[in-house]
Amino acid sequence: MSVPLEDFERLSPAKQKLLLARMEKLRHQQQGGEGREEAIPRSPRRETGAPFPLSFSQLRLWLVDRMDPGDPAYNIPLALRLRGPLDASVLARVFTEIVRRHESLRTVFETVDGQPVQRIDPPAPVSLPLVDLSGLGAEAREAEALRLAAAEARERFDVPRGPHLRLRLLRLAAGEHAALVTMHHIVSDGWSMGLLFGEIGALYGAFLASRPSPLPELPIQYPDFADWQRQRLSGEALQEHLRFWREALAGVPLVLDLPADRPRPAVRSSRGASIRALLPPDLSASLAAVGRSGGETLFMVLLAAFGVLVSRHAGAEDLCAGSVVANRNRLEIEGLIGFFVNTLALRIDLREAARFRDVLDRVRRTTLGAYAHQDLPFERLVEELQPARDLSRPPVLQVLFVLQNAPAGDLELPGLTREPLAVPEETSQVDLMVDAIEVPGGIAATWRFSTDLFDAPTVERTAVRFRVLLEA
Known part of the structure; x- marks a missing residue:
């Protein structure tokens, strides 16, 4: 399967990620002589x-x-x-x-x-x-x-x-x-x-308009997926995924401590806040061009830069940053409301990386491999890695970087206009998370952080350093 670069660039981030995952999975299937995967059935x-x-x-x-x-x-x-x-x-x-x-x-x-x-x-x-x-x-x-x-x-x-x-x-x-x-x-x-x-x-x-529902009935439901997932992720299929992730994360530290405004509490809470920053369109375009020169997506470029930023702040040359995938890699589940999203632990290894291009090459290989093995739930990976029990921090991943790729949905209500009601965010699941999305004015980034650890001015300064790093 090949896709012209200009056609790939016109795809949304969601479709880019899905296409890359499917291409990588197809490559593995061809190497292993596997055939087409069967559709998820309704559960017996x-x-x-x-x-x-x-x-x-x-x-x-x-x-x-x-x-x-x-x-x-x-x-x-x-x-x-x-x-x-x-x-x-x-x-x-x-x-x-x-x-x-x-x-x-x-x-x-x-x-x-x-x-x-x-x-x-x-x-x-x-x-x-x-x-x-x-x-x-x-x-x-x-x-x-x-x-x-x-x-x-x-x-x-x-x-x-x-x-x-x-x-x-x-x-x-x-x-x-x-x-x-x-x-x-x-x-x-x-x-x-x-x-x-x-x-x-x-x-x-x-x-x-007094018309019936125009929506077709769904072929399966979320409980069918849950039952299928339990059966599918067993035996050799499960072991193949586990082998990949064990090798990918071998030796990487599972604890990351960013400089904080106060000591980490013995038991973390979910209290949080957020600040927003905008990367201008000219910077977004130049980052996309950097990616094109080496076959990386915009997400890969941003993730690599985020890894460099975190490395400098935490003094760690080998680290894990989380990201998420929609995990909707089958047609029959694309239309289901349910909890499908999966978290990927992406290793960012800066050891002996003399240039940013070296980091990008590593991030590209890491990300493509992770996409091909995204079916392993993060929960099962945590169970396999067996990190030391620590109620003061999230297991394995303390920082995340996400470039939003979920379809926004077309909410058009006859006779009505809509706009978001600006409600402050007051929770955080991890120490620090950057939630970015491409908008007409560039890249809008929401920096979510644990208020157990950080004050807003600290995170605002970190966001400024991220932009300076990207502009360098």
Whole structure:
């Protein structure tokens, strides 16, 4: 399989990453004489009535939840301001249909013989609670809307019992509302939020015009994937992935300490904050050109530079930085709302790297190999590496770099305009994470950090150093 460079560059980051993973996997299959992979089937448990297992990713969050029930660091909040004539009853019907379509949104978690399993509740009408703020003055109304949105983002879910989707509609004025949508990560991810946008737009327009749903039924559901994953990641297939990751990470330190504003607490919390920085379009274009010269994607260039930055701050020449992949490398799961995203531990080895080009070459090889073995859940990798138990830090990965690649979804609501409601972020799952996305004005980067360790000015200075490094 070959793709002209100019065609590759026109793809979104999501499609670039997916194409690279598929090309690398195809190469491995050809070398091993493997044929085409079969589609994920509907689970035979549907015939027997047996409960479904949790996916590996769900199991990790279930275990995390046992230690800190409902930790809001795993909430995925969305707050949108909607202007125009909104039909709240139609919007409630839209969410009812989305919950019917996706079993993940009707999942509850039980324990059977000491093991967690998932059970699917039957479809039921979804309510859309309305809070009327229109009687307040403009300044008080805006402050109360932001307060309610922040409180909603922090509110803990009852993970075992569900539901894992919460909705609230704020009436701000005639023809102005704020929609608050929050999902727990155990049933959702970034790609799922894009799917949610797309389905809301398609269904709202259809139902408003008294048309039936235009969306096709889904071929499988998330519990089918969870059951298939458990069966597939066993035996030789599992061992092949484990061999790759053991070799890729052999000898790399699994602890990384950045200079902090205060000592690391004995038990980390999920308290966090964020700052934002913008890399201008001319810099973004020059970085992409650097990548093209050596066959690297923009993500690879940014990751390599981030590795250099972290290395200088932590005094470590060999380190692990995490990133995430959508893990939607099969057609039958691309349309499912669910927790598919996987975290990759990417080794950045700067030892004897005399030039940035040397670092880039290593990062390219590391990333392509990781993409080809992205099916191994991060949770299973942690189990294999057996890091020393340390409640003061996340296991294996303390820093992450992400270039967002999930489709944003097309949320077009007839007669309505939308814009984000600016709600401050107050959680962090790791010490430091850079969440970047390409925008018309360049590359927008959100630097999320643990407030157990860092103050905002420290992270702001780090973001400035990152830009200076990229401009060098």
